[in-house]
Amino acid sequence: MMHRLHSYAINKPVRGSLLGIEHMEANEILGLLKLARRMNPLKARPLLRNKRVVLLFYEASTRTRSSFEIAAKSLGAITTLVQSSGSSIEKGESLLDTGYTLRAVGADAIVIRHPAAGAPLLMAKHLDIPVINAGDGMHEHPSQALLDAFTILKHKKSFKGLHIAIIGDIFHSRVTRSNCHLLARFGAKITLCGPPEFVPEVSATLVPGLRITRHVEEALRGADVIMLLRLQKERLAGQKIRLQDYIARYQMTVGRLRLAKRDAIVMHPGPIIRGLELTAEVADGAQSVIIDEVHNGVPTRMAILARALGKAK
Amino acid sequence: MVNKSKPGALLIKGGHVIDPAAKINAPMDVLLRDGRVAEIALPNKTRGGADEKFDARGLIVAPGFIDLHVHLREPGQGYKETIATGTAAAAAGGFTSVCTMPNTAPVVDTEEWVTWLRHPERGAVVNVFPIAAATRSSRGATLTDFAALQRAGAVAVTDDGKPILDDEIMRAALRLGAELNLPVVQHAEDTRLTETCSMHEGPTSFRLGLRGMPAAAEASVVDRDVTLAQQIREARLHVAHLSTSDALKAVRRGKRAKARVTCEVTPHHFTLLDENVGEYDTNFKMNPPLRSAADREAIVVALADGTVDAIATDHAPHATHEKQVEFERASFGITGLETALALAITQLHGKGKIPLTRIVELFTAGPARVFDLHGRGSLARGNFADVTIFDPKKRWTFEAAKSRSLSHNTPFDGWQFTGKIVATIVGGKIVYRA
Numbered sequence: 202m203m204h205r206l207h208s209y210a211i212n213k214p215v216r217g218s219l220l221g222i223e224h225m226e227a228n229e230i231l232g233l234l235k236l237a238r239r240m241n242p243l244k245a246r247p248l249l250r251n252k253r254v255v256l257l258f259y260e261a262s263t264r265t266r267s268s269f270e271i272a273a274k275s276l277g278a279i280t281t282l283v284q285s286s287g288s289s290i291e292k293g294e295s296l297l298d299t300g301y302t303l304r305a306v307g308a309d310a311i312v313i314r315h316p317a318a319g320a321p322l323l324m325a326k327h328l329d330i331p332v333i334n335a336g337d338g339m340h341e342h343p344s345q346a347l348l349d350a351f352t353i354l355k356h357k358k359s360f361k362g363l364h365i366a367i368i369g370d371i372f373h374s375r376v377t378r379s380n381c382h383l384l385a386r387f388g389a390k391i392t393l394c395g396p397p398e399f400v401p402e403v404s405a406t407l408v409p410g411l412r413i414t415r416h417v418e419e420a421l422r423g424a425d426v427i428m429l430l431r432l433q434k435e436r437l438a439g440q441k442i443r444l445q446d447y448i449a450r451y452q453m454t455v456g457r458l459r460l461a462k463r464d465a466i467v468m469h470p471g472p473i474i475r476g477l478e479l480t481a482e483v484a485d486g487a488q489s490v491i492i493d494e495v496h497n498g499v500p501t502r503m504a505i506l507a508r509a510l511g512k513a514k
Numbered sequence: 515m516v517n518k519s520k521p522g523a524l525l526i527k528g529g530h531v532i533d534p535a536a537k538i539n540a541p542m543d544v545l546l547r548d549g550r551v552a553e554i555a556l557p558n559k560t561r562g563g564a565d566e567k568f569d570a571r572g573l574i575v576a577p578g579f580i581d582l583h584v585h586l587r588e589p590g591q592g593y594k595e596t597i598a599t600g601t602a603a604a605a606a607g608g609f610t611s612v613c614t615m616p617n618t619a620p621v622v623d624t625e626e627w628v629t630w631l632r633h634p635e636r637g638a639v640v641n642v643f644p645i646a647a648a649t650r651s652s653r654g655a656t657l658t659d660f661a662a663l664q665r666a667g668a669v670a671v672t673d674d675g676k677p678i679l680d681d682e683i684m685r686a687a688l689r690l691g692a693e694l695n696l697p698v699v700q701h702a703e704d705t706r707l708t709e710t711c712s713m714h715e716g717p718t719s720f721r722l723g724l725r726g727m728p729a730a731a732e733a734s735v736v737d738r739d740v741t742l743a744q745q746i747r748e749a750r751l752h753v754a755h756l757s758t759s760d761a762l763k764a765v766r767r768g769k770r771a772k773a774r775v776t777c778e779v780t781p782h783h784f785t786l787l788d789e790n791v792g793e794y795d796t797n798f799k800m801n802p803p804l805r806s807a808a809d810r811e812a813i814v815v816a817l818a819d820g821t822v823d824a825i826a827t828d829h830a831p832h833a834t835h836e837k838q839v840e841f842e843r844a845s846f847g848i849t850g851l852e853t854a855l856a857l858a859i860t861q862l863h864g865k866g867k868i869p870l871t872r873i874v875e876l877f878t879a880g881p882a883r884v885f886d887l888h889g890r891g892s893l894a895r896g897n898f899a900d901v902t903i904f905d906p907k908k909r910w911t912f913e914a915a916k917s918r919s920l921s922h923n924t925p926f927d928g929w930q931f932t933g934k935i936v937a938t939i940v941g942g943k944i945v946y947r948a
Contacts, residue, residue, distance in 0.1 A: 223721070296840060317840035318723040319794030338842070340723030375723060406717035 214325035217509035219333045221341035222382040233504050237351050240500035247277030252510050254278045255308040259285045259315045264471055264495055265335050269312050272502035300324045310509050331509035339373050345470050346379035348501035352494050356466050360387035366420040368394045369430030369478050371404050376470040381408050394420035417451050421460040429453055429469045429478050453479040466490045522565030523547040524942055529570025532871055533577055535879035535892035539871055546899035546942040554893055570903055573936055576874045577893050578610025578900025580881040582778050583826035590619030595831040595920045598637035603919040605946035607851040608935040610900035611641040617675040623647035623658045625666035632667050639945045643669045648687050652676050660690050669885040672699035677735055685742055688749035697750040702735035712842045714788040714803040727803055733760030740768035743775050752884055753777035755828045757802040759812035766821055776884045778826035781857035784813050796837045796844035797925040818868045824881035827854050831921030849924045853912055859933030899942035908934040
């Protein structure tokens with residue numbers, strides 16, 4: 202029914218941009234994962250020598266920011282951090298004007314985290330340099346999904362047929378949206394689990410074959426991979442969730458973990474809140490790969506940056 | 515209020531007149547003189563002379579179109595639109611009368627501003643009927659002086675852009691409106707359910723990670739308002755830009771109970787769906803938002819069966835810098851004056867098989883009744899000489915860059931349409947000619 206002849210004077214994002222998993226081709230994803238496996242921050246060639254990577258962060262971040270920075274520097278790039286506080290963003294500069302400014306000072310790529318969904322795409326459509334989405338609102342967090350995929354493949358042979366349980370605040374989770382797009386693409390069977398406030402029925406429409414359950418036991422039975430999520434209190438926007446109820450019904454404990462396959466791995470994009478979505482015993486237990494995920498963030502983001510700046514050979 | 519000099523007589527010859535109010539659907543000639551319809555007669559049977567002739571062979575000649583819902587942005591927001599540019603766009607879209615919304619800066623909540631809007635210095639090329647604010651500054655707390663606003667020329671009251679949520683204020687507004695025979699126009703949105711939301715709640719909002727407005731946020735307010743309108747004798751409720759299937763149910767309930775309830779629907783709501791937002795296209799962001807396929811189907815049925823009284827554009831111009839931003843930050847609203855008829859013919863007549871007579875009614879007799887615009891909405895002898903002439907078969911492509919509006923925030927740029935305005939006549943004077 203759409204019959205537009207020409208659109209609204211907007212360009213396509215530059216090749217090498219990473220905006221979301223949803224519209225990526227399977228071979229692009231596999232290519233990035235393959236490249237990530239060859240990346241070693243301690244023994245990297247300076248592929249990005251003299252390249253300037255701007256880290257533009259409108260939201261707090263520990264893991265994503267530091268690992269993008271270390272990834273860029275490991276490849277020889279110069280990095281600059283721009284945050285909303287202490288920059289002209291505070292004075293009301295628009296997103297696009299900030300982008301034009303950073304381009305003018307010589308940015309070769311921009312890594313952006315933003316509270317508004319779609320912000321990286323908007324910037325990418327108006328700039329002639331690659332834009333990398335480091336998390337946009339509740340939309341996507343593609344580098345996290347890639348590093349999660351990288352981590353899973355260290356422990357499992359392939360995604361096909363894997364049972365993946367994602368438990369917690371799905372609604373607010375950009376990580377979950379990206380992970381579902383990626384894992385479903387390669388044949389994993391995904392179950393979303395949580396109360397209706399966090400896992401509304403509409404969640405099942407995200408990708409084909411998604412299953413929803415309100416019972417953590419049902420989600421865990423036979424699971425190969427368990428992905429836990431933090432309750433995003435900063436995005437709750439007035440919703441009241443009784444934490445004690447959540448803990449009672451959904452917290453990952455050593456006992457509940459036994460329902461999953463014996464070789465199941467426990468993942469979490471962080472930050473983790475011990476005593477809430479998981480116990481310290483689970484976080485630090487033998488099946489936890491949470492720290493491994495953080496570790497894998499660096500080679501994954503090295504691959505993303507190398508591809509973005511055309512040095513992916 | 516529009517014409518400075520009196521036009522001479524104009525004969526519209528050879529056209530096919532569709533005038534649903536007068537039950538005319540036949541080849542007729544129309545003679546306009548002294549700003550009025552002087553004669554309407556079978557071909558070549560008019561008796562009076564004419565200074566000018568308009569050859570309308572192959573064209574539809576209809577009463578001047580009336581748009582119940584436009585934002586012309588003056589006073590105060592002339593960078594988005596002015597009365598001059600907005601009414602030029604209206605003329606190009608075949609509208610001879612537009613009803614302007616009061617959510618300007620300042621809000622049109624006094625008789626002075628109503629008078630100001632109607633002043634010839636504003637440069638309007640079509641008739642402008644102001645709708646005044648229902649509450650002071652549209653804050654929803656204290657009613658404005660309906661009687662004074664009506665005397666100054668306001669045809670209705672509303673807090674459009676914001677709903678009147680408080681039960682007591684809405685009841686009081688409907689009561690006062692009933693005394694004065696003045697419609698109260700409601701922007702039906704329970705804002706307690708839509709805070710920080712930027713589109714319709716559904717699979718698309720979930721996929722994009724945007725907070726969604728539930729359909730119930732509209733339906734619950736319409737439901738309450740219809741109940742109030744039923745309780746208050748002679749109250750007149752008009753539901754603006756109705757967009758959901760459930761809200762239609764409430765309107766039908768009111769109409770069956772013989773309450774004076776009317777409603778309008780926009781071209782974008784009968785054409786587009788929430789999924790057309792695509793990848794955060796802010797030209798698809800408006801309030802109420804684009805809804806589900808089921809909602810759109812229900813709206814098309816209601817347009818056909820008479821539940822909907824009028825097609826209204828909710829023409830809402832915004833500057834580029836207000837749209838070329840993050841989706842959640844972008845202003846709500848799209849322009850619509852120049853694409854309304856084309857969308858109605860392409861979508862409703864072409865695809866929906868709704869007869870052309872019904873479509874004309876939704877642009878003429880229907881809206882004229884909603885706000886009691888006497889002498890308009892029909893070409894009966896003695897009525898105002900407002901005429902819209904269009905070619906229902908003409909194929910054309912809309913180009914936003916060529917719009918008469920000061921703003922170009924339309925989702926229909928580059929769309930191919932069937933049905934085009936050929937001429938717009940206001941008070942006997944041709945104000946637009948393709």
